[in-house]
Amino acid sequence: MQPDIPNYALYGEEGTALFPDTMHCESIASRSRQLDWRIAPHRHHRLHQFFLLESGGGSIALDGQFHELIPPVAITIPHLTVHGFRFHKETQGWVITIPQQVLDEALKSTPDLIAEFSTPAVVSATPEIAASIKQIETEHRNSRKSRHGYLTHLVGILAIDFARRLEQHRFDIQKKSPEKTHLQTFLALLEERYMECHSAGGYAAAIGLTTQHLNRLCQQVTGRTTSKIIQERLMLEAKRSLVYTRMSVSEVAYSLGFTDPAHFSRLFRQNIGLSPKAFRNSIELVP
Structure with missing residues (x-):
């Protein structure tokens, strides 16, 4: 078997076990600080990621295309997209990692949005995106009743917030057709x-x-x-x-x-x- 692009559940964590939670939320600093703020090119199978950078910044490589990250900035990365980062030291923000099946479940009522997340994108973050991610972070830390359902609901809201922001980056056609x-x-x-x-x-x-x-x-x-x-x-x-x-x-x-x-x-x-x-x-x- 030929060596392949590193394919992680979460960055640096090998294995093929089923994703252990509805989703995962962590700060950018928690993983990047110990790696000198550099994340080598890798990809994730059947996992979609959303990033929010609130301060600091850096750069991202998305399938060989480089983008400067000037906060507040938000990123959507579909599964299997090869990506790597160079963060400025002490960059602050969040990473939301979502199994594709959870994202699909969250978008059941808005199936037209699924195609919006088939390509990666870097956009300036809106207050709505920031609020959705912070609400997810709060809920992710607790173990209250109906946690899975509530997190899935919040993922749907985050996806809609992203889709609204992405609209101007997609097609020139502004209205549904x-x-x-x-x-x-x-x-x-x-x-x-x-x-x-x-x-x-x-x-x-x-x-x-x-x-x-x-x-x-x-x-x-x-x-x-x-x-x-x-x-x-x-x-x-x-x-x-x-x-x-x-x-x-x-x-x-x-x-x-x-x-x-x-x-x-x-x-x-x-x-x-x-x-x-x-x-x-x-x-x-x-x-």
Whole structure:
């Protein structure tokens, strides 16, 4: 088995045991201080994280993209997103770690929001986000009656607060529309099936649209074709594997559903401008 990107339940804690609580809440300082305020690139399986930085700051790497963190700032990180931090010393804030099934349960009444949390984002924190996280922190510390239900309810409120803040960072379409719903459905399906389905037609059929309609929609909202969006998602995962694992180029290709490694390499060069091997050699692993 090839070494993989570190995959933790909580950072630095190995193991495959079921998540032991409804969710986890801790201060940024509690874990980062003992690690000299640096968190190496890693990811979490089936765990979604929300961060709130109230003071201090630093930087975050999200799938190789670096963002400066100027408090008050909030971050949403979907499961399997490779991320690492460099915090300023004595940065103050909170980390909320939520099993995906709890987040899904919290969003049952607002399923249209699920797609909002399929990509990471860094935004300035609103008072509502800060209040929701602090309320979660308070409830997490106690063991009162109906704790699970109340925490799940608070996670739903936090997710709504985040979704409202994220709205201006997503699409140019400001009002709810069938087009936006279709696009969100496509992006959610892509996140689930990118390794097995590489064709625009496959996604269009799953949504109930023609390939031309989905392509037109993608271009109107994002400026990119359906095929380009699919390729970008594949290339993102390819870059993750090339930088953070020791898989050969052929193994990376097969893991992403390509039957011909040469075709994968050509597509990678077309999209990234380098061969997979050259890209691997050009990247530094730490911010």
